[in-house]
Amino acid sequence: xxxxxxxxxxxxxxxxxxxxxxxxxxxxxxxxxxxxxxxxxxxxxxxxxxxxxxxxxxxxxxxxxxxxxxx
Amino acid sequence: xxxxxxxxxxxxxxxxxxxxxxxxxxxxxxxxxxxxxxxxxxxxxxxxxxxxxxxxxxxxxxxxxxxxxxxxxxxxxxxxxxxxxxxxxxxxxxxxxxxxxxxxxxxxxxxxxxxxxxxxxxxxxxxxxx
Numbered sequence: 177x178x179x180x181x182x183x184x185x186x187x188x189x190x191x192x193x194x195x196x197x198x199x200x201x202x203x204x205x206x207x208x209x210x211x212x213x214x215x216x217x218x219x220x221x222x223x224x225x226x227x228x229x230x231x232x233x234x235x236x237x238x239x240x241x242x243x244x245x246x247x
Numbered sequence: 248x249x250x251x252x253x254x255x256x257x258x259x260x261x262x263x264x265x266x267x268x269x270x271x272x273x274x275x276x277x278x279x280x281x282x283x284x285x286x287x288x289x290x291x292x293x294x295x296x297x298x299x300x301x302x303x304x305x306x307x308x309x310x311x312x313x314x315x316x317x318x319x320x321x322x323x324x325x326x327x328x329x330x331x332x333x334x335x336x337x338x339x340x341x342x343x344x345x346x347x348x349x350x351x352x353x354x355x356x357x358x359x360x361x362x363x364x365x366x367x368x369x370x371x372x373x374x375x376x377x
Contacts, residue, residue: 190306222286223341223349226311226319233310234289234353239335 179206251367255280255347261362261369263350266330267292269300270337276300280347281331283360283369287351290329290336291343297325310341332358332371 184193191207199205225231252262261283268275279296297304302325309323322341329336336354343349359372 221349222284222315223288223291223312223320223322223351224314225288226313228288230310231288231353234339234341236353236357237335237337238357239337241333 248368248370251369252280256282259367262347263331267296267300268328268330269302270326270328274300281350282347283355283362284349284351285355287349289341289353290349290351291322291341292325292327292329292348293346294342294344296348297342300327302327304342329354334358
């Protein structure tokens, strides 16, 4: 893989490059995070919310008796 | 009656096929496999299905999950419609990086199901009370 390496920082979940770096629009980039342990993503089987008070965030609006063919 | 699935799960497990819908453009994806899992606090939908529907994921919002052994993981969220048993369940769903999603109690506590283990099938229980 050919390429050039730049150093940036993560701020508010986004990678910020030095201001003098301009990348072409739609450029494919790869992010390497040294000395960082990635947290595993969602797994299989009976997950529990670590913070149970967040369960309210997942309360659903239930619309009954729809016609499946309609969607 | 919907059957248990013996391809993805051993021993066989109750698997539902649901429809997911993008709230923004109305695009739908049917036949999405979801494990019926009353041990799950919330529902998780397969990431591949979310991507197929082009539903945007908020990169700044995620939730911590805990497994039975106490280990934790992070899941992102999407807003979508999930259609199951002629009902639309509208709201926030977690994303799973696996082929089959999980129907958790945020959905299951709204319906009555009969799990027929020996018969390897399941079905909705219609209330006889009026």
